[in-house]
Amino acid sequence: MTIATVPADEIPGAEGVFDTPGRQLLADLVSIPSPSGKEDKATAHLASFFEAQGREAWIDDAGNVRAPGDDSVLLTSHIDTVPGEIPARIEDGDPELAAEGPVLWGRGSVDATGPLAAMAVAAVDTGASFVGVVGEETDSRGARHxxxxxxxxxxxxxxxxxGWDAITLGYRGIVGGDYTVTTPAGHGARPDANAINHATAWWERVRAAVAAENEGKEAGGFDTITPRATGMEAGPTDDGTAVVASMATRFRVPPSETPDSVRVLVEDSLEAGEIEWGQSIPPQVSSPRGSVPAALRKGIRDAGGEPTHLHKTGTADANLYAAGWDVPVATYGPGDASLDHAPDERLPLAAFDRAVAVLTTACEQLRD
Incomplete structure (x- = not known):
């Protein structure tokens, strides 16, 4: 398998910038569209990077890139991105990010191609195990496999x-469900509630129940439940005999709750219709005194930074690894998380370089 590198002159402003294997890999992957379900080209390129460095690598049945190595630590990030094209380009400096030097713009540069490429380089440098997983932005099928x-x-x-000088110790969990209600068709002048009325009333009851549960907590914070309606379809059936309303919903689950407790809260708001629950991911919180945060803190300090700890309101594959394997887990990678999924996603290359150094030190610490 050969590496089809991205010529520097095809990325505006990139002349002389991609001067290390890591930077080149980052540019290659950012330049290859890889939305969830369409990661094939990116996975092939990532596997070829490891092969070119003399490492065994293959693509498993789920589409993950597997590069086995020293299992004192597994470095893993996701290959897929959210949809949306941001043409790759280099700009010099970024006042908003307080960054000097080249800044790479492009979909995935932050979430999570930057962390993925940094981990691939660190895995090659240290011999650590590596997996690039697919589907994190949708159903986490790669991590589950x-x-x-x-x-x-x-x-x-x-x-x-x-951020290259911060460590994420916790994420909220998530649970999703599809609500459906059906009522007989009737004349619009009748006072009876139809399916659409039932669906919107149910959702308002859910929101009120969640607000009561969150009372006294910071709105939208790490310790709160967040309800989100992600889609709705409603109207008469094709034969005109009934009205159907369906709503797709997702709930972020704080550490004080479980997916099951959130399901109960939502189901208690049902008066008509039913909800079918999908897969869930539990919340995850790691101790700052654990071996992985300690190794990352040393790497950050050795690279000239002062480490900080974060708790994020989203959800990540880290939640699944902590619950399924019961081993020390922490999350790390370069990039400003406020740019996740954003139309101005971009990563300073100096932060990427420092992240590679941090991960290399952390792997060496965990191996000793």
Missing amino acids: LLEDREAPEAVINGEPS
């Missing part, structure tokens, strides 16, 4: 943007 198909490593560093 990994849990079923692989023995637990001794520790996990999961790749997501935290």
Whole structure:
């Protein structure tokens, strides 16, 4: 398998910038569209990077890139991105990010191609185990397959943007459900509630129940439940005999709750219709005194930074690894997380370089 590199002159402003294997890999992957379900070209390129460095690598049945190595730590991040084209380009400096030097713009540069490429380089440099997983932005199918198909490593560093000098210790969980209600068709002048009325009333009851549960907590914070309606379809059936309303919903689950407790809260708001629950991911919180945060803190300090700890309101594959393997887990990677999924996603290359150094030190610490 050969590496089809991205010529520097095809990325505006990139002349002389991609001067290390890591920077070149980052540019290559950012330049290859890889939305969830369409990661094939990116996975092939990532596997070829490891092969070119003399490392065994293959693509498993889920589409993950597997590069086995020293299992004192597994470096893993996701290959997929959210949809949306941001043409790759280099700009010199970025006042908003307080960054000097080249800044790479492009979809995935932050979430999570930057962390992914940094981990790939660190894995090659240290011999650590590596997996690039697919589907994190949708159903985490790559991480779920990994849990079923692989023995637990001794520790996990999961790749997501935290900033090169910060460590993410916790994420909220998530649970999703599809609500459906059907009522007989009737004349619009009748006072009876139809399916659409029932669906909107149910959702308002859910929101009120969640607000009561969150009372006294910071709005939208790490310790709160967040309800989100992600889609709705409603109207008469094709034969005109009934009205149907369906709503797709997702709930972020704080550490004080479980997916099951949130399901109960939502189901208690039902008066008509039913909800079918999908897969869930539990919340995850790591101790700052654990071996993985300690190794990352040393790496950050050695690279000239002062480490900080974060708790994020989103959800990551780290939650699944912590629950499924019961090993030390922390999340780390270059990039400003406020740019996740944003139309101005971009990463200073100096931050990427420092992240590679941090991960290399952390792997060496965990191996000793």
